[in-house]
Amino acid sequence: MKRFNGQFTQQEALSPEAIEAAVTVLQHGRLHRYNTLGDELSETALLEVDYARYQEARYCLACASGGYALHIALVASGLKPGDVVLTNAFTLAPVPGAIRNAGGDPVFVEVTDDLVIDLDDLSRKARDTKARFLMLSHMRGHLVDMDALMALVDEHDLILIEDCAHTMGANWGGRKSGSFGKAACFSTQTYKHINSGEGGLLTTDDPELIAQAILLSGSYMLYERHEAAPGPEQFAELRYVTPNCSGRMDNLRAAILRPQLADLDRQVERWNERYRAVEKTLEACPGITVPMRPEKEFYVGSSIQFLLDDLDGEGTEKFLSECLRRGVELKWFGAAQPAGYTSRHDSWRYACAQSLPQTDAVLTRLCDMRIPLTFSVDDCRLIGELIAEARGAI
């Protein structure tokens, strides 16, 4: 039997430039972002400038994690304890976690077969709950029709926060994912598009929001050492009323991120080549449906999702073990118990229980696979064939 022998959790090594930048920081020893000499700009402040430019945003804050960025984006947007926050039912645990951390009440919105938020359900729930906030998770890199979404955001006067953990580098009709909402949050955790182990980035055009976010992240009144930020007058009052919830980024992580950011668009092309190699085989495979990707969506194929047709739980388990026998490690969002990152709304019991039949029907059929750049395009072709072979064996 043909078998794939790669590791689904192995990312690429850091580039010589990133390693050199890290060594420079280690040699001077000024790892804390506010530990600067004279008018030196820290690597963290420079990363914020670079990322604001990449994202075409006015302001940027680098912080401890993507989940932390989501949390402070909500607080800095004026969320009060008990406020309802609408969010997709198909997302990753840090999203409802951030809503909870900010004191909000997550209300989950159904997702479609194409793995994006269901706009009819969003409209209904926005009306029924009178929610002020929508945390839109571009989960697994799938962009909803952003034109239609923004029309609903306007109609219901929602404050939109975008979770762009999987859409760094993506765009909708040429407009960067993350530039639609009041704020956008990104992760630089190892399995995302640039890798510092842990880390987060928050972008916005709103001077008051970023000032609050900077103070929340723990600026020790040193906000003047931020470059991708408004002037000191914006902080004059806020600094007395905004708590320090320490969650800064450090210069070592920022230093290794900057060269990766400079290389991001090239990496995106490499991901997409690999994604399309797997997708092509799966699209031709009976019993498998690959989500439709709209014309206006420019995605980053760092992972692939597909739905299984006509298989019950037992059949699915059998399919997954046939894949595993061939060295292909898939995640399944339909298992009774959460495993790894596949937890779902009914495992987040700190949120009140909600009925989401449409989402449940999608998750029961949903398989997910990471595409690390350590895989070659040929590896990806082989993986597609092996999945098709396993599906045929059921």
Ligand SMILES: *Cc1c(COP(=O)(O)O)cnc(C)c1O
């Ligand atoms: C990774 C991820 C986050 C944030 O993750 P951190 O581990 O906190 O950096 C948020 N949303 C989604 C959808 C993610 O996959």
